[in-house]
Amino acid sequence: MHYMHFNPIFSRDNFHALYLSAEWLCPIIFLAYISQGIHAPYDETDALLLLTAQRKKKVETGNGIIINLLQLCTLPLWPINKQLARKINCRLGYSISSQLVALLEWWSGTECTLYTDPESYKLYGKENAIVVLNHNFEIDFMTGWTFCERFGVLGSSKVLAKKELSFVPVIGWMWYFLEIVFCKRKWEEDRKTVVQSLRNLQDYPEKFWFLLHCEGTRFTEKKHKISMEVAEKKGLPKLKYHLLPRTKGFCVTVQNLRGTVTAVYDSTLNFRNNEMPTLLGVLNGKKYHADLYVRRIPLDTIPEDESECAAWLHKLYQEKDEFQEHYRQTGRFPGPITNPPRQLWALLNWLFWVCLLVYPLCMLLLQLLLSGSTFTVVCTFVFCLAVSVGIRWMIGQTEIDKSSNYGNKDMQMNNN
Numbered sequence: 001m002h003y004m005h006f007n008p009i010f011s012r013d014n015f016h017a018l019y020l021s022a023e024w025l026c027p028i029i030f031l032a033y034i035s036q037g038i039h040a041p042y043d044e045t046d047a048l049l050l051l052t053a054q055r056k057k058k059v060e061t062g063n064g065i066i067i068n069l070l071q072l073c074t075l076p077l078w079p080i081n082k083q084l085a086r087k088i089n090c091r092l093g094y095s096i097s098s099q100l101v102a103l104l105e106w107w108s109g110t111e112c113t114l115y116t117d118p119e120s121y122k123l124y125g126k127e128n129a130i131v132v133l134n135h136n137f138e139i140d141f142m143t144g145w146t147f148c149e150r151f152g153v154l155g156s157s158k159v160l161a162k163k164e165l166s167f168v169p170v171i172g173w174m175w176y177f178l179e180i181v182f183c184k185r186k187w188e189e190d191r192k193t194v195v196q197s198l199r200n201l202q203d204y205p206e207k208f209w210f211l212l213h214c215e216g217t218r219f220t221e222k223k224h225k226i227s228m229e230v231a232e233k234k235g236l237p238k239l240k241y242h243l244l245p246r247t248k249g250f251c252v253t254v255q256n257l258r259g260t261v262t263a264v265y266d267s268t269l270n271f272r273n274n275e276m277p278t279l280l281g282v283l284n285g286k287k288y289h290a291d292l293y294v295r296r297i298p299l300d301t302i303p304e305d306e307s308e309c310a311a312w313l314h315k316l317y318q319e320k321d322e323f324q325e326h327y328r329q330t331g332r333f334p335g336p337i338t339n340p341p342r343q344l345w346a347l348l349n350w351l352f353w354v355c356l357l358v359y360p361l362c363m364l365l366l367q368l369l370l371s372g373s374t375f376t377v378v379c380t381f382v383f384c385l386a387v388s389v390g391i392r393w394m395i396g397q398t399e400i401d402k403s404s405n406y407g408n409k410d411m412q413m414n415n416n
């Protein structure tokens, strides 16, 4: 079922977004609830004060904001004990990302199957690794996070992410404190900052996986066509299921994390029966079936020379393309299934926030709606609608039909 680009305001999808924004929204309202003494006899002034207070603090909020605020509080700790600050931020970050994992695993019941060899399986979660993952789906990040959760590296997982994502409320703000590496996808500007950010991770106190979507953007037919024209110009084999990988980010990552990271996890993701999963689908409880094929490649087998490393990555993507062909023909990836069990912690963390925060919100919303003041009721509706539209905008960040223009033209054609 393809979700319409823009759902009518009161559709089921937006109801879910409204519910979820409720869960994210209530800490500020909860704090307002206490600070404004709302249990006091209700009159126009109180309601006005409360709504003005909310309007002043009107930010995309939720329990995620509470965690962002707590992350902010760790700032004074950084110059005193950076490693402790990092460990605290990993756990705070876990509390946000594990909610999306709980959404995928328990709310939508999506099945995540891992194809990998048992020997490599024993090392997952026990070493730092660079993950090279194809970028074809809208919920790549949720599936990635699920596997991070199952191997105990969710709080500390890293990614080379586009700078635009750093502005996404809660998730983007959380990533600053997790020292995620952001890039503008303009190598001349990125070179320095990416290298510096990577070097900064060399003394990271927690085991982490560093994710690279080497294609740099989600797969679309148009971007694939342009990308294959570039491949032809470079004399490289065409790829059927992938965009041509950008090699500079991968090479600098290997170069600067050599000694910190021991392996590359070549990961190829697909979904059964040609499913095209969406975040809205997950929010609406739709069950998907993710299959991930992972090969552990020791880092010291990857060439140090830049051009050889680039050639190595192109060859890796040719192999990934063959795995996708195998999957399309047989419905499975090569090799044995070694499935890590899903963890209860993500569910318990989510239930904790729901139990703690939804009750005060319901109480407050009820009081606002029953306040007898038309102005209060209207403001409450407008406020909730605004937050719901905000959450819908965030969900839109994952939708491929709203994707960026990056890769829609051949950079070399432009430079000539």
Ligand SMILES: CC/C=C\C/C=C\C/C=C\C/C=C\C/C=C\C/C=C/CCC(=O)SCCNC(=O)CCNC(=O)[C@H](O)C(C)(C)COP(=O)(O)OP(=O)(O)OC[C@H]1O[C@@H](n2cnc3c(N)ncnc32)[C@H](O)[C@@H]1OP(=O)(O)O
Residues within 6 Å of the ligand: 124, 131, 133, 140, 141, 143, 144, 145, 147, 148, 157, 158, 159, 160, 161, 162, 165, 183, 184, 185, 186, 187, 188, 190, 209, 210, 211, 212, 213, 214, 215, 216, 217, 226, 227, 230, 243, 244, 245, 246, 247, 248, 249, 250, 265, 267, 294, 407, 408, 409, 410, 411, 412
């Ligand atoms: C056991 C379980 C294992 C694994 C579990 C799976 C996952 C768990 C792992 C981790 C955590 C999970 C989740 C993390 C949470 C969230 C995930 C968030 C996702 C967001 C990610 C993004 O934002 S992706 C976008 C940003 N990232 C990137 O772009 C990375 C790839 N890009 C690069 O590396 C680039 O090199 C760059 C960005 C550093 C610089 O890009 P730029 O374009 O400026 O320069 P390039 O040199 O790359 O480009 C020029 C070269 O490209 C050729 N070219 C030109 N046009 C095209 C074209 N249209 N298509 C292809 N190629 C093109 C051009 O010819 C140049 O070639 P050269 O040979 O000269 O290099």
Ligand SMILES: CCCCCCCCCCCCCCCCCC(=O)OC[C@@H](O)COP(=O)(O)O
Residues within 6 Å of the ligand: 020, 023, 099, 100, 103, 138, 141, 162, 165, 168, 171, 213, 216, 217, 218, 219, 350, 391, 394, 395, 397, 398, 402, 403, 404, 405, 406
């Ligand atoms: C239970 C509580 C949970 C409430 C859920 C409410 C919804 C919150 C939604 C948050 C969404 C945050 C998305 C961050 C990760 C998106 C990763 C991604 O897909 O980035 C795209 C880039 O890689 C490439 O971009 P393009 O060049 O293809 O364009």
